[in-house]
Amino acid sequence: MLGLLLAVPASLAQAPPNTCLDCHQQLDPPLQINPQSWLGSIHQQKGLSCVSCHGGDASSTDPEQAMSPARGFRGHLTRQQIPRLCADCHSRADYMRRFNPSLRTDQYAQYLTSTHGRLLRRGDQRVAVCTDCHGVHDIRAHTDPRSSVYPLNIARTCARCHADPAYMKPYHIPTDQYASYTASVHYHQLVDVGDLSAPTCATCHGSHGAAPPGVASVVNVCSTCHVFQAQLFEHSPHQAAFQQMQLPGCVTCHSNHRIVHPTDAFVGTGSESVCVRCHAQGDPGYTAAATIAARLSTLATEIDRSASLLNQAARAGVEVSDVQLELGQARDDLMKARVAVHSFNVATVDQNIQAGLEITRRTYRAGLDTLAELRYRRRGLAVSLVTIACALAGLWLWIRTHSSSHPEED
């Protein structure tokens, strides 16, 4: 009760009576309203009440009065009515300014362009409306971790319908997106690492204007973050070829939902490579793929060679952190080479490979030098130990010879 009082904005000096809640919290479902979830919602915190959406009179204890159409009571709203109802406030900038001036007010307009919005207008009642994603009486701000549209929770919210094969049957689209997404590196970054900038469903599909990007737009969507790869791809021979074959850009090789961390085995002519899906032995693409894969493998091997040498030295106690830092730059070059793969051009990839190899040549030599240093230390120790051994032998002999000429004294 105190929380309710504190949450009310200054314009409402005292808590108004809420007979709707008083009755409905005692009813059975589906008419039951949980007062706790209402009290935690953002609408309640901003000073709205049941009347704001449902109309009626919240001060009257007489159900006839409280739920009278004369008092504006709208009763249970149909799914068709819901987007319009929410838009009554949320698409009016002058009204929303009073509560949060920086909140967008184009959600409804976006929704109308979405697949959900278009199907709803055609009369399909099963598609998502505002309340399906945001909740009904327990709506929280999307920045609240408990909200169903908080970045960490978005995928699960979409999956409520989209991962249900029985529900999605009439639409003839796949229902494995959520399962695939949870196996992806984006999901791992978002949920396991906690990086809220990692993409979720709404990032690529849009939230209110949700629709699949379309084959031609895939590269644009991915390039929002993966700029370099997209630029290289657009100047590569694959761009025109994919357009001609109406292949969906990045998705062709990387998949759309199950985007896993690519390994070097992705490239080349091996069993796990994506190149051989189209390229066969003899065509220039096949040769290029094989060369690129070989180059990547060379640099990766050289880096590992240097790394193991330096680890050996570090374990033996030689200070090698400077060289290890330099080796880190070679790792950067390998990463850039892997990005350069998207040019599908051997020379472009090779630029980074050569830069990396130059560094690994230096670090390997430094590694050998540290091993030489270790040998030098051990040799020095051996020399020292030999002199000590000689001194010990000499002292012992001295003791022996002198004790035989000095008999025990009293």
Added chain:
Amino acid sequence: MKRLESLRGWFYERLGGEAIFAFIRKKKVPLHRYSAWYFFGGITLFLFCIQVATGILLLLYYRPTPEEAFDSVRYIMARVPFGWLVRSIHAWAANLMILFLLAHMFSVALLRAYRRPRELTWLSGVVLLVLVLTFGFSGYLLPWNTLAFFATTVGTNLIGQIPWVGHWLMVFLRGGQDVTGATLTRFFALHVALLPALATGFLLLHLFLVQIFGISLPPSIEAEWQAYAERRKEIAFFPDFMVRELMAWYVALGLLGTLAAFRPWGLGTRADPFAPAPAGIRPEWYFMFVFQTLKMLPAYIGPMTGEAVGVMAFGLAGLLWALLPFFDRQSRGRRARWITGGIVFALGYIIAMTLYGYLGAR
């Protein structure tokens, strides 16, 4: 050769060589089945000299500020020729010195070398023990790595548990409420100036007393030699015992070099006062038995914290240990046997708790 002889003679005359030699020539070291223990004091002294020498060398490159301490140690390990050797020897010799000091102390206790008139020798030795442990504690912080930083925090926290004076002592040691750069400055001053001065003073006293009273004979040997005069055996301190001592010192040097070459001392990670303490903070092995005991005590014993009770108990034990010569005047009979038992118990307790601290953590 003649030139060398006359040069030697020149110094001999002017440094009181005759008086010194006359005294030293008379000094004898008894030879019996426990004589091996007589070497341990000298080895500890030798290791102390190694510490002074390597410490002075380290001072040429070490920078005692929180911003530069870690990097200066890294510089010594990576850039200075044989810096890895000097630093590793300093770290290993510190541990070996404490080990040999404990062996020396317990052998002196069990061989009853603290009896009259050697009580002050024993007391000066106990003071040296405290000084050496403080050397170890203060030196450990100087590389300013994570382990050292948190070990110092925990250690000074425990000092803060001493009733009445604990908090003041802790703030004094830390140079403030927490372990900061001020602590590093204080520990550095302690480690390179105050403690060496005190240690030198007490060491000279200790050695002087050992010289004037000669080497003590354990009670059992005393009795044996009184009964069987023909079993008496002695060697001259100079040169015979010194030569054997020199051999022990050479072995110690060889050991130090080997340890430094095959197990150079690590750097750790740079200390970050704002990062949380990593799991498994442990003190150095010579404090482990105290640490482990305090860990095992309950949170509260009566009105005081378990740690306060533990610290006071160790303080009391230390006091009794220091006053040992005054409890054991005759070294005969039942009291002597109780005292032997007590000494053996203390040794066993220390060893057991140290092992438990390391093995129990797994």
Added chain:
Amino acid sequence: MATPEDASPRQRSRRTFLEIFLGSSIVASVLSFLYPVIRYLIPPAAAELGASTVLAGRVTDVPVNAGKIVPFGQQPALLIHTADGRFLAFVAVCTHLGCTVQYRPDLQEIWCPCHNGIYDLAGRNVSGPPPRPLTPLEVHLRGDSVYLSRTTSG
């Protein structure tokens, strides 16, 4: 007590050999200890620690409106010579996933190639995934040389 004169010639020569052997091995051992000490005492070429203050290079190494990656302790640092002639430096580790950032002369901003993160010339993260600004470094120009050091303010 037997004196050296009582000893037989063989014993005497054995003693002399022993004395020479003992003397020379002690001298040899002392030399083997002194050699590292003497080498240690001579100051190494790189007198600075290389971690709190680093010589990044010459002023001429970085042209106007360009950036250069230099090692700073155990991390890469980005030294920028801006279009209006200032020298700026930051720890070049992107606060998103740790990639090495670079200076973009066309944007006149700092860019991370991994996920298109952008920082302005004050190091503030202004676009893309990076959650925090870059750590700035102080730049000191001494004659022809550029020195980088950690910022002293808390």
